[in-house]
């Protein structure tokens with residue numbers, strides 16, 4: 072019996088060193104770039120949340136921090152393993168919106184992403200989270216985006232030689248009004264018009280537009296393998312791959328309405344542009360890319376609430 076603990080101890084020790092060895096030799100991806108290092112400037116404490124965002128901060132700490140990081144810079148402990156990497160909310164670049172290109176999303180857009188997740192990425196769906204909590208966490212996400220923009224403005228003024236006391240004192244109200252006023256000025260929902268019939272003419276028209284405008288990135292067969300596809304980078308210089316239309320899996324919903332909205336508004340911060348053209352042109356493109364789906368693929372599983380959502384064509 073006297074040997075029991077010793078043997079156990081050795082076993083635990085060797086298991087631990089084996090683990091250490093495994094960890095040190097494993098192909099660990101590099102730490103994502105983090106700008107949360109201490110430096111003078113606006114801190115998150117100096118821009119406290121109000122309203123729903125106060126509760127949202129707690130919901131965020133419980134559900135989102137592991138990927139999106141303590142201050143929403145996309146640098147949580149799990150981030151290095153993920154591709155695409157989690158969004159840095161402070162950059163205020165949101166891909167999946169119902170607002171014009173380059174603008175912030177509506178609160179409802181963020182709630183939708185939280186509720187339904189982003190298919191084909193590691194962004195989970197939270198359909199069982201109370202609706203109030205989903206709204207609150209979305210408000211916190213927008214607060215982080217506001218903070219990022221304000222921090223940028225503060226940094227700019229510091230570089231210009233202004234004192235931090237003056238910036239956060241006398242100038243602060245003006246900075247708030249201007250920065251946030253500008254940011255929300257054009258945040259309104261883009262209308263999606265009635266979908267015309269998806270017939271052979273529309274698909275043929277879409278194919279023609281597709282050859283001219285999309286092939287370079289999305290490829291002739293829609294597999295995301297066009298000649299330009301290999302060199303694409305997003306605004307953080309991370310690799311980004313055009314969507315493969317044959318899989319039928321789209322990040323932010325695969326209803327015709329969702330696809331129309333993605334083209335009409337573009338994916339901020341990525342090479343996927345806002346597509347110009349008449350409503351009929353955009354619908355024709357939707358009809359064509361839907362026709363590229365491999366008939367053997369199965370529909371991407373959706374949380375129940377999102378399937379209902381899709382049916383209502385609410386987005």
Ligand code: HEC
Pocket residue numbers: 130131134135136137138139149153154155156157158164165166167168176181184185189192193194195197208209212322
């Ligand atoms: C397991 C990791 C993970 C967790 C947990 C996670 N996310 Fe994400 N999230 C991601 C990834 C990865 C992306 C980027 C996907 C992409 O670029 O297509 C993302 C993107 C987003 C976006 C960007 C939408 C846009 O339009 O660009 C929002 C908003 C978001 N997440 C909110 C949240 C919130 C709120 C929570 C917690 C309730 C959360 N996420 C939890 C991984 C995660």
Ligand code: HEC
Pocket residue numbers: 166280281284285286287288289299303311312313314320321322323324330333334338341342343344346356360
């Ligand atoms: C310069 C390259 C480029 C061009 C041109 C381009 N795309 Fe994209 N597209 C992308 C990239 C990259 C993504 C994926 C971005 C991401 O996930 O961050 C994408 C994504 C998409 C999505 C996916 C939305 C989702 O929810 O998953 C659709 C739909 C789409 N493109 C349609 C088109 C159509 C139609 C055209 C032509 C009218 C077009 N794209 C032209 C690069 C491009």
